[in-house]
Amino acid sequence: MKTTKPENPQHIKTGFFNFSQIEKYFLNEKQKSVFQAISDRTFQDLDLEDIFKFIDRTVSSVGQQYLYYFMRTIPDGDTRRQRLERVISVFKKDPDLKTALTAEISKLNKTDAYYISGLFHGKYTERPSWYWLIQTLSAISAMAVILSFFFQQILIFLIILLPVNLGIHYWNKNNLHQYGSSIPQLLILTQTAQKILKSGEFAPQNVGLQKSVDLMDQLGLPMSIFKIEAKLQGEIGQFVDYVFELIKALFLIEPVLLFTILKILDSKRQHIQNIFQFVAETDIALSILALRESAPYCCKPTITAQKKHLHIEQVYHPLIFNGVANDITLDGKSVLLTGSNMSGKTTFIRTVGINALLGQTINTCFAKQFAMSAMKIHSSIRISDDLLGDKSYYFEEVLTLKNLLEESQSGHSNLFLLDELFKGTNSIERIAIGKSVLSYLTRGNDLALASTHDRELSDYLADTFDLYHFTEVIDEESVVFDYKLKPGKLRTTNAIRILELNDYPKEVVAEAVRLVDGMKRG
Incomplete structure (x- = not known):
């Protein structure tokens, strides 16, 4: 599910985005009155800089700064969303007023206006x-x-x-x-x-x-x-x-x-x-x-009082043109995703996270229906070695997940987005730690969307996690991904077949097959 920008976009800005100026309001504004300020890690994990560039149809520098603040803060309560919808409804009813005020506000579309804050x-x-x-x-x-x-x-x-x-x-x-x-x-x-x-x-x-x-x-x-x-x-x-x-x-x-x-x-x-x-x-x-009018379809989310609940119909990633839409419902249980590389697991996790965030910030989801309880959003998706800080991949992941474990005890509902836990360590310990961490994260009113290559992990988490998978279709000459979410545990493996299709030496493929057969018999 390759990320690409939509073709023939309407109102999408081009050119340079000066984020050092755009983020000033967010960085300087006190965050005490908000439900959550989105962390830098989650901002990067969900590719929110690119999402912001797509969503930003503002005509002024002050609007652009404040939109960035909107996307980085989930408000406490519905007042902000209600105020926003009231203004949107005014513009929908009166296009002439919309045109006139757009012209007035655009007078602030200058670099100097960034300094007002x-x-x-x-x-x-x-x-x-x-x-x-x-x-x-x-x-x-x-x-x-x-x-x-x-x-x-x-x-x-x-x-x-x-x-x-x-x-x-x-x-x-x-x-x-x-x-x-x-x-x-x-x-x-x-x-x-x-x-x-x-x-x-x-x-x-x-x-x-x-x-x-x-x-x-x-x-x-x-x-x-x-x-x-x-x-x-x-x-x-x-x-x-x-x-x-x-x-x-x-x-x-x-x-x-x-x-x-x-x-x-x-x-x-x-x-x-x-x-x-x-x-x-x-x-x-x-x-x-403007965003809603240009989207193939979108909806306003339903924020429910029901805990550990997420119901999504036909959700899609806003940056993927003609992407595959998926449905999922979580009711008391979290989700464990299995599937091969490039099959769509990580993109789906990001898709749910992006829409859960946008639903609670700009009251807009790229889906037919999106119902959820109010949740803080945390992630561990894009982790890398910190060579300058002398931290290994595994140690970096340990610190990240420690923060998430602490958040799970905050008393608020959380949505945890986790991609291939502890892949920086050996398989036996990875499965054991992964099971322990995921069980701990979902003990209260929290939900988790997690992906793994360890199908054994599915057996340990079957009581508290619903199992879904993505898979590919392999014919005689190619590998085709349909990016459709399917219920249940992945039961087929195609990694060696993919090597064969990509013209790996026959000796390499044959030895891999023999080793797999031996491991299964052992």
Whole structure:
């Protein structure tokens, strides 16, 4: 089941994804109020970076950052999903409003907009201890210019004062540069929120947000100095630019305004974040609607109160074009998968994990039906040797599974995704440890989807695990995989036959057959 992107995709973004910027909101946001923050290991195991690229149909940088946060956090309760569905339903009923707001939100589709979150997450530049001197020199300069109209001798004083103010002005340029991207975008963000709220569909549910928008709107004039400067740099000649720079330096406009604005913004962090989340969630709703409209089929999940329950119909991997869909139902028991390499075991485990995650985050599953209890998702799929850290494959897996064993005792329901446990050790101990670990992981309200090449493991776990398998069909000249999940234990082996089909030397094949026969008789 080779992973490939769909042909003729709609709205799928191309080009570079700057994940160092996209992940900033997730990394800096406190995760205390969520049910689960998806670990880096599970993010990598499920190929969620590629899944994000496929799902991301946002039109703004703030929406893209927040969508990444959505995918990395399972919320505690249904409030976030209900809010999301309410906005999606608005856009489905009013295509004209959808088009208009898409155009407004897309004004934030700039790299600079990634820095807005720093205005409520980051630490602000502190005022220097000698800020009083900046204010004093600014006031003196303004007074001297006024008095020079009556006493021309004061111009000499201004000529002496100008180099001092120029030094402070250019000292402050580094501070100004830090906010030269985020503050102009904050102005656009506030204006965008204001336009969204003008719609009668959004205003009633966001009375408190209007207060945040109004407070930030009052700061529009002093913050405009950042926007004006950026505009002037692009539109006026060098001479006029020099004159404008001289005026700002003489009156120390930039440092006075900057530290005044930062003090105000520091007290308005929550209001800025409220506006950010509102605009970003609106963009996410547009993105998910576009995703659903472009999918062959999808559904909204049913989150049940029933423990150890998973019912899936016609589930497929979103990145596999024309992939094979499968059904499975778990009710009190977990699943052990057997099958040869490339038959589809690992892809199926990832498919279930991806859809269980997306169902609980963006309320969308690539299936006809997907019912599950609320579960945290953990995985041990893609493990490799840590050569720099001097850790073997087996030791790396031991540490990973130790974390999962600890999670199983957390009191929450968990979904464990496990691919070929302990393949870094010998077969006898692998089967023994695998049985012990899988039994321990599923003692409470937890479910596990595990794959193995050890068919003997099936016998030890038959009471607590349902057995399924994938297999291939071998004819005279080829190996064909149908990728269909089948109930029961795999009873056929085709590894040696596959060697033969791939033109291995006859002596190698014959010896392998003799050894297998001897082992079976022994």
